[in-house]
Amino acid sequence: MGVLRKKIAVLPGDGIGPEVCDEAIKVLEAVADRFGHQFEFETHLMGACAIDATGEPLPDKTLQGCFEADAILLGAIGDPKYDNNPAAKVRPEQGLLKLRKSLGLFANIRPVTAYDVLLEHSPLKNERVAGADMLIYRELTGGIYFGDKGRTEDGEGAYDHCTYDRSEIVRITHLAFQAATTRRNKLTLVDKANVLETSRLWREVVKEIAPEYPDVELDFLFVDNAAMQIILNPKQFDVILTENMFGDILSDEASVIAGSLGLLPSASVGNTVALFEPIHGSFPQGAGKKIANPIATILSAAMMLEHFGLQEEADLVKKAVHNALDKKVLTPELNATSPYTTEQVGNFIAYFVMHGIEVMPDKNNIEVGLSTII
Numbered sequence: 001m002g003v004l005r006k007k008i009a010v011l012p013g014d015g016i017g018p019e020v021c022d023e024a025i026k027v028l029e030a031v032a033d034r035f036g037h038q039f040e041f042e043t044h045l046m047g048a049c050a051i052d053a054t055g056e057p058l059p060d061k062t063l064q065g066c067f068e069a070d071a072i073l074l075g076a077i078g079d080p081k082y083d084n085n086p087a088a089k090v091r092p093e094q095g096l097l098k099l100r101k102s103l104g105l106f107a108n109i110r111p112v113t114a115y116d117v118l119l120e121h122s123p124l125k126n127e128r129v130a131g132a133d134m135l136i137y138r139e140l141t142g143g144i145y146f147g148d149k150g151r152t153e154d155g156e157g158a159y160d161h162c163t164y165d166r167s168e169i170v171r172i173t174h175l176a177f178q179a180a181t182t183r184r185n186k187l188t189l190v191d192k193a194n195v196l197e198t199s200r201l202w203r204e205v206v207k208e209i210a211p212e213y214p215d216v217e218l219d220f221l222f223v224d225n226a227a228m229q230i231i232l233n234p235k236q237f238d239v240i241l242t243e244n245m246f247g248d249i250l251s252d253e254a255s256v257i258a259g260s261l262g263l264l265p266s267a268s269v270g271n272t273v274a275l276f277e278p279i280h281g282s283f284p285q286g287a288g289k290k291i292a293n294p295i296a297t298i299l300s301a302a303m304m305l306e307h308f309g310l311q312e313e314a315d316l317v318k319k320a321v322h323n324a325l326d327k328k329v330l331t332p333e334l335n336a337t338s339p340y341t342t343e344q345v346g347n348f349i350a351y352f353v354m355h356g357i358e359v360m361p362d363k364n365n366i367e368v369g370l371s372t373i374i
């Protein structure tokens with residue numbers, strides 16, 4: 001692949017969002033320097049910071065900037081001052097949902113990897129978890145998140161309608177089957193078809209499509225059972241396909257296999273420009289404390305590079321992340337006794353990307369050595 005010019009819209013958002021975004025940008029800049037690409041970053045407001053500045057969680061200018069970009073890097077949105085205020089008229093989360101819907105980002109891809117070197121940090125440290133590697137395809141623009149919602153006239157009731165139509169299921173099902181063919185040829189549809197009509201439609205549609213992918217073994221699990229199986233026997237899963245809310249919940253659960261929510265990246269793809277974001281939120285309690293793990297966002301940037309067709313560059317970023325994990329250059333949730341800061345972890349990874357060599361996991365060394373690239 002030759003030299004690329006790409007415009008990247010950056011939405012740092014709230015809480016730890018800006019901190020983790022800074023580290024991902026640093027790594028992308030290291031990639032650009034090393035391979036001669038030109039990445040232009042343009043920052044926009046979204047979330048609570050956007051409400052504070054403009055009254056809107058997703059200002060038109062931000063949406064416009066996203067449409068005009070080649071890809072979007074998002075930190076996280078959300079603030080307790082809105083979460084803890086049931087009367088709030090506008091919420092940061094509405095901005096994120098509107099962004100996903102407006103861009104037609106119907107498939108949210110969330111890889112979950114159990115890193116051997118981190119097994120000791122996982123509450124699930126055992127041989128059943130070692131080697132687990134699954135890919136969750138979460139439907140992102142339908143279901144209960146986007147159905148009618150409201151209060152009943154007397155104010156005593158509330159409703160959130162869950163609807164799906166066939167076309168919404170068909171398009172993500174093809175993507176999930178295609179992903180399975182490039183991996184271990186297994187697809188599991190997670191649903192609640194014993195209770196929900198929408199889930200019965202999912203099963204019907206997925207079964208209809210299955211013959212187009214004869215090499216892929218298809219199975220079905222009810223979501224309650226799946227929640228248990230992911231912890232008990234994660235290695236049985238290759239690609240998981242599921243609807244919006246089940247995918248949200250199961251992917252946070254699956255992060256326990258990796259060892260931290262701060263490790264799980266995602267890519268959201270669909271009709272227009274793709275978006276890359278960690279699966280975690282704005283972790284308000286961690287904001288400003290330099291304790292946020294930037295790896296989920298850095299790996300999201302690696303997914304962006306793959307999306308650009310820059311496989312060698314993406315592989316190098318992933319190798320650099322593995323190197324940081326191997327050398328125990330970890331934020332406090334993974335290394336309570338000798339933690340590194342968000343910035344130091346980012347520096348360590350960016351240095352490896354830039355120079356392709358290992359540096360000793362010595363904090364002074366990192367700070368001195370990396371002043372050359374930041």
Ligand SMILES: NC(=O)c1ccc[n+]([C@@H]2O[C@H](COP(=O)([O-])OP(=O)(O)OC[C@H]3O[C@@H](n4cnc5c(N)ncnc54)[C@H](O)[C@@H]3O)[C@@H](O)[C@H]2O)c1
Nearest residue numbers: 076077078079083261262279280281282283284292293333
């Ligand atoms: N995509 C998004 O922007 C997104 C996703 C989830 C939640 N949210 C929002 O974030 C806010 C906080 O929500 P929450 O507390 O339920 O979820 P959260 O994901 O922000 O944090 C949950 C817990 O996970 C851990 N964690 C999360 N990210 C981490 C990181 N990078 N490094 C280390 N540990 C990390 C922390 O222990 C934290 O208490 C809410 O306003 C919520 O709506 C936004």
Ligand SMILES: CC(C)[C@H](C(=O)O)[C@@H](O)C(=O)O
Nearest residue numbers: 078093096097248279280281
């Ligand atoms: C903040 C919220 C709207 C969002 C979701 O539920 O999709 C988040 O939990 C996520 O996983 O990206």
Ligand SMILES: [Mg+2]
Nearest residue numbers: 248249252279
């Ligand atoms: Mg979530």
